[in-house]
Amino acid sequence: MLRVALIGFGSSGKTTLFQLMTGARETARAGHAKGDTSVGVSKVPDARLDRLTAMYNPRKRVPATVEFFDLPTSGRTTGAQTLVDIAAYRNADALVHVLRAFRDPSVPHPPGTIDPARDAQAMEDELILADLGVAERRLERLEKDLKKMRSPELEHERDVLTVCRLALEEGRPLRAVDFQGEDRKRLRGFQFFSAKPLLLVINLDESELTGGGEAATRVDRAAKAAGLTAFLLRAATAAVAVCAKIELEIAQLDRADAAAFLADLGLKESGLDRVIRASYDLLDQISFFTVGEDECRAWSIVRGTSAQVAAGEIHSDIARGFIRAEVVGYEPLATRGSMAACRDHGEVRLEGKEYVVSDGDIINFRFAT
Ligand SMILES: Nc1nc2c(ncn2[C@@H]2O[C@H](COP(=O)(O)OP(=O)(O)O)[C@@H](O)[C@H]2O)c(=O)[nH]1
Ligand SMILES: [Mg+2]
Numbered sequence: 001m002l003r004v005a006l007i008g009f010g011s012s013g014k015t016t017l018f019q020l021m022t023g024a025r026e027t028a029r030a031g032h033a034k035g036d037t038s039v040g041v042s043k044v045p046d047a048r049l050d051r052l053t054a055m056y057n058p059r060k061r062v063p064a065t066v067e068f069f070d071l072p073t074s075g076r077t078t079g080a081q082t083l084v085d086i087a088a089y090r091n092a093d094a095l096v097h098v099l100r101a102f103r104d105p106s107v108p109h110p111p112g113t114i115d116p117a118r119d120a121q122a123m124e125d126e127l128i129l130a131d132l133g134v135a136e137r138r139l140e141r142l143e144k145d146l147k148k149m150r151s152p153e154l155e156h157e158r159d160v161l162t163v164c165r166l167a168l169e170e171g172r173p174l175r176a177v178d179f180q181g182e183d184r185k186r187l188r189g190f191q192f193f194s195a196k197p198l199l200l201v202i203n204l205d206e207s208e209l210t211g212g213g214e215a216a217t218r219v220d221r222a223a224k225a226a227g228l229t230a231f232l233l234r235a236a237t238a239a240v241a242v243c244a245k246i247e248l249e250i251a252q253l254d255r256a257d258a259a260a261f262l263a264d265l266g267l268k269e270s271g272l273d274r275v276i277r278a279s280y281d282l283l284d285q286i287s288f289f290t291v292g293e294d295e296c297r298a299w300s301i302v303r304g305t306s307a308q309v310a311a312g313e314i315h316s317d318i319a320r321g322f323i324r325a326e327v328v329g330y331e332p333l334a335t336r337g338s339m340a341a342c343r344d345h346g347e348v349r350l351e352g353k354e355y356v357v358s359d360g361d362i363i364n365f366r367f368a369t
Contacts, residue, residue, distance in 0.1 A: 005092035012100035013203040016244040018070035062297040080126035117227035175236040200239040240278040247271035286359035308353040321367035330360030
């Protein structure tokens with residue numbers, strides 16, 4: 001399951017977005033050293049799973065999920081230095097920086113003025129500084145250890161960390177540094193914040209959603225006006241605009257009303273859909289499905305995953321005993337209406353361990369126990 005951590009300055013709308021994403025008014029809390037982390041689960045909307053569920057009429061429909069973290073530091077900034085001490089944040093797959101762009105004077109914004117580009121840069125600087133501290137402490141310890149003994153492992157670690165330190169000293173986030181192969185693996189182990197893919201969520205004024213014209217264009221314009229263009233040229237960084245407050249109100253309506261409301265605003269997708277989709281794209285995630293009368297289920301994996309590794313998402317026994325994957329694409333199955341019809345047309349393939357799973361594949365794994 002993907003884990004996404006919300007960060008940002010005080011009163012930027014983190015908790016509002018958290019509630020929008022997880023539908024949680026009451027949320028589970030995981031304890032950690034300094035206060036609490038709110039943990040909520042978001043169901044990934046997927047029209048394909050809806051269609052498969054309609055076809056199979058299973059007892060259970062299980063969407064893919066994304067876990068969101070929020071810190072209940074009401075109105076305060078979640079400074080990067082505090083994040084270093086929070087395991088859930090260190091382990092997160094991606095960061096979502098909620099940027100205050102709504103003006104509402106009744107909600108004070110600690111830096112005083114509204115300036116999303118400044119806030120984006122300020123947070124970036126904080127992440128870089130926090131990582132630099134971690135890198136320096138680790139390097140110091142490594143140098144001591146390397147004086148006592150020779151170790152290719154530790155030497156590799158030192159080399160990667162030295163590249164990290166140099167980039168950070170130049171003010172470059174680690175997600176903008178091109179690490180490959182073993183270096184990349186090693187980097188992941190350090191759990192640096194500036195190495196995590198970053199989604200900027202620009203939290204706009206209601207008026208920007210409710211003003212006339214095509215909402216998508218208005219929102220795009222507002223995002224550009226926020227001055228984030230330079231930011232977005234960086235690798236593993238993306239942006240999406242929402243109006244968290246009004247979208248939370250919409251999300252609390254029943255489905256039909258919510259759809260009508262969104263259509264009224266000229267929006268094709270809800271805020272939840274847009275943020276989830278942007279996170280998926282940023283993290284290069286795709287979905288495959290398992291279907292049956294018992295359960296229709298979506299699973300998320302990173303693009304390029306092999307059939308055997310995908311099987312391991314379901315259960316390690318299935319990966320271990322992997323024999324073959326029976327695969328059909330979503331389009332042929334949705335068009336023909338049944339697996340049997342797909343078989344008749346030769347559209348169900350038998351694939352081996354190394355087969356690279358495609359987005360929308362419906363897979364039946366054959367395995368030995
Ligand atoms: N006008 C307006 N107010 C918002 C919006 N998003 C959040 N707020 C309000 O801003 C205040 C702070 O929001 P919150 O989500 O708690 O911010 P956090 O400190 O970043 O967690 C709350 O009173 C929210 O209702 C928005 O899009 N527009
Ligand atoms: Mg909050």
